[in-house]
Amino acid sequence: xxxxxxxxxxxxxxxxxxxxxxxxxxxxxxxxxxxxxxxxxxxxxxxxxxxxxxxxxxxxxxxxxxxxxxxxxxxxxxxxxxxxxxxxxxxxxxxxxxxxxxxxxxxxxxxxxxxxxxxxxxxxxxxxxxxxxxxxxxxxxxxxxxxxxxxxxxxxxxxxxxxxxxxxxxxxxxxxxxxxxxxxxxxxxxxxxxxxxxxxxxxxxxxxxxxxxxxxxxxxxxxxxxxxxxxxxxxxxxxxxxxxxxxxxxxxxxxxxxxxxxxxxxxxxxxxxxxxxxxxxxxxxxxxxxxxxxxxxxxxxxxxxxxxxxxxx
Amino acid sequence: xxxxxxxxxxxxxxxxxxxxxxxxxxxxxxxxxxxxxxxxxxxxxxxxxxxxxxxxxxxxxxxxxxxxxxxxxxxxxxxxxxxxxxxxxxxxxxxxxxxxxxxxxxxxxxxxxxxxxxxxxxxxxxxxxxxxxxxxxxxxxxxxxxxxxxxxxxxxxxxxxxxxxxxxxxxxxxxxxxxxxxxxxxxxxxxxxxxxxxxxxxxxxxxxxxxxxxxxxxxxxxxxxxxxxxxxxxxxxxxxxxxxxxxxxxxxxxxxxxxxxxxxxxxxxxxxx
Numbered sequence: 001x002x003x004x005x006x007x008x009x010x011x012x013x014x015x016x017x018x019x020x021x022x023x024x025x026x027x028x029x030x031x032x033x034x035x036x037x038x039x040x041x042x043x044x045x046x047x048x049x050x051x052x053x054x055x056x057x058x059x060x061x062x063x064x065x066x067x068x069x070x071x072x073x074x075x076x077x078x079x080x081x082x083x084x085x086x087x088x089x090x091x092x093x094x095x096x097x098x099x100x101x102x103x104x105x106x107x108x109x110x111x112x113x114x115x116x117x118x119x120x121x122x123x124x125x126x127x128x129x130x131x132x133x134x135x136x137x138x139x140x141x142x143x144x145x146x147x148x149x150x151x152x153x154x155x156x157x158x159x160x161x162x163x164x165x166x167x168x169x170x171x172x173x174x175x176x177x178x179x180x181x182x183x184x185x186x187x188x189x190x191x192x193x194x195x196x197x198x199x200x201x202x203x204x205x206x207x208x209x210x211x212x213x214x215x216x217x218x219x220x221x222x223x224x225x226x227x228x229x230x231x232x233x234x235x236x237x238x239x240x241x242x243x244x245x246x247x248x249x250x251x252x253x254x255x256x257x258x259x260x261x262x263x264x265x266x267x268x269x270x271x272x273x274x275x276x277x278x279x280x281x282x283x284x285x286x287x288x289x290x291x292x293x294x295x296x297x298x299x300x301x302x303x304x305x306x307x308x309x310x311x312x313x
Numbered sequence: 314x315x316x317x318x319x320x321x322x323x324x325x326x327x328x329x330x331x332x333x334x335x336x337x338x339x340x341x342x343x344x345x346x347x348x349x350x351x352x353x354x355x356x357x358x359x360x361x362x363x364x365x366x367x368x369x370x371x372x373x374x375x376x377x378x379x380x381x382x383x384x385x386x387x388x389x390x391x392x393x394x395x396x397x398x399x400x401x402x403x404x405x406x407x408x409x410x411x412x413x414x415x416x417x418x419x420x421x422x423x424x425x426x427x428x429x430x431x432x433x434x435x436x437x438x439x440x441x442x443x444x445x446x447x448x449x450x451x452x453x454x455x456x457x458x459x460x461x462x463x464x465x466x467x468x469x470x471x472x473x474x475x476x477x478x479x480x481x482x483x484x485x486x487x488x489x490x491x492x493x494x495x496x497x498x499x500x501x502x503x504x505x506x507x508x509x510x511x512x513x514x515x516x517x518x519x520x521x522x523x524x525x526x527x528x529x530x531x532x533x534x535x536x537x538x539x540x541x542x543x544x545x546x547x548x549x550x551x552x553x554x555x556x557x558x559x560x561x562x563x564x565x566x567x568x569x570x571x572x573x574x575x576x577x578x579x580x581x582x583x584x585x586x
Contacts, residue, residue: 090409
């Protein structure tokens, strides 16, 4: 069973008089296993928020099916097991931090002591307990975001959708939110995360999907996505002399040489092993052979650029 | 049902916070206070002077009922105007981006959300109207020692009239996500259309000779909510304990209410946010 199952999901937004049509999602297929942090990345307008909104029944697809925790998304009662922090969320300004949580807790069927305890527990978790009696209209952006996270967790959900959860939060606050998300994952919750902050996604997600113009163009673990295939870093304990380096350059594809290490491109693993044999035959002591990785940001930019080029052709 | 109650309760809180509720209450309190002062200045004994002892009781009853009606009748129209103004934004506020996303992500059906807001708006008006009418009734009843419980039915009639117009405000609120159009149409019906149609319906033969125009007026008369009849003859008849002679304004207005809420629910259930 997947936490989220999406099949052939298509969404077209049509303007009031049907003159203008925007294809937000195109034949999207996506599966999110339970108990992981799944990061959905994409440039603005890629369809990330639309996907979450469809899954939560806020907008309707024109085609395709989707299931959440093995239930069709049309069944609104499944939302009892979901948490959601929307981008630019807005609470009634007359409510206090505490009453926001109680309001949404009650809509989730909670009441009495259990709701009181959960409210205090979550306000402590997001460090808002001191401001629980203050009206939300006096809260800063960061405080609102933390309150939003608490609100998303009020019903102890199995699956949590977070749309830009660290937006407007300072670096320390971000670290705290990351820690909360990791704790949630460790307690078997599934987290579906939309974010622009690639460095953050890289730090906490188990799987990443990249969406561009409504299409899923790449998916995998962060390691799979950032690994540059056939490029390795070989580090040596002994000194590399000019003669060996020249011999090597003539036979292999050297990307870069620096301080006792070489970046090389090889055709396959056989070639890599031949290369290692060559160094060992020359009496060089190898310290490490590592696949070369790019940052998630580098990979993201190159992938989106490539995808845009293909679309324009 | 529980969700509808929660949403209604929070709509009441919203009204309280937006000072609308308090403003209503202050106006009602001023009216009640004014009435207390006037009542303290009038002597019941001087009022019945010259009236024979056998008809004194009937005379006092008539004076009390007329007085109640004279006070309540214009106030009910004022209350309705204020109620429309104060409640028109409840649904558009709920539909604001960031707020509706959160509500729709909860295990609450779209119909429950809409009906919760609808009943919340009615609850706000019901409490305010009840406060005013009960206050006026209590003072006059104490003054004349005549307890006309029939006058309290006015609370139901005014609330019902508001509920009919509010259903239409909800409908326009869902369609346009704005309170302006709904509010304008509600005022148009209450202040212009309903009184005009009521007049033409009763005096059609004197003014209109074309059967086609007569047909259109009759059609509009039955379609448009009958706020003039509801707050006029019907209220007077109920307040004086005569009951309802003609149920037509009630059931045609009730049908309008149901149609508006049905269409609102239908539109809301299919809308993307």
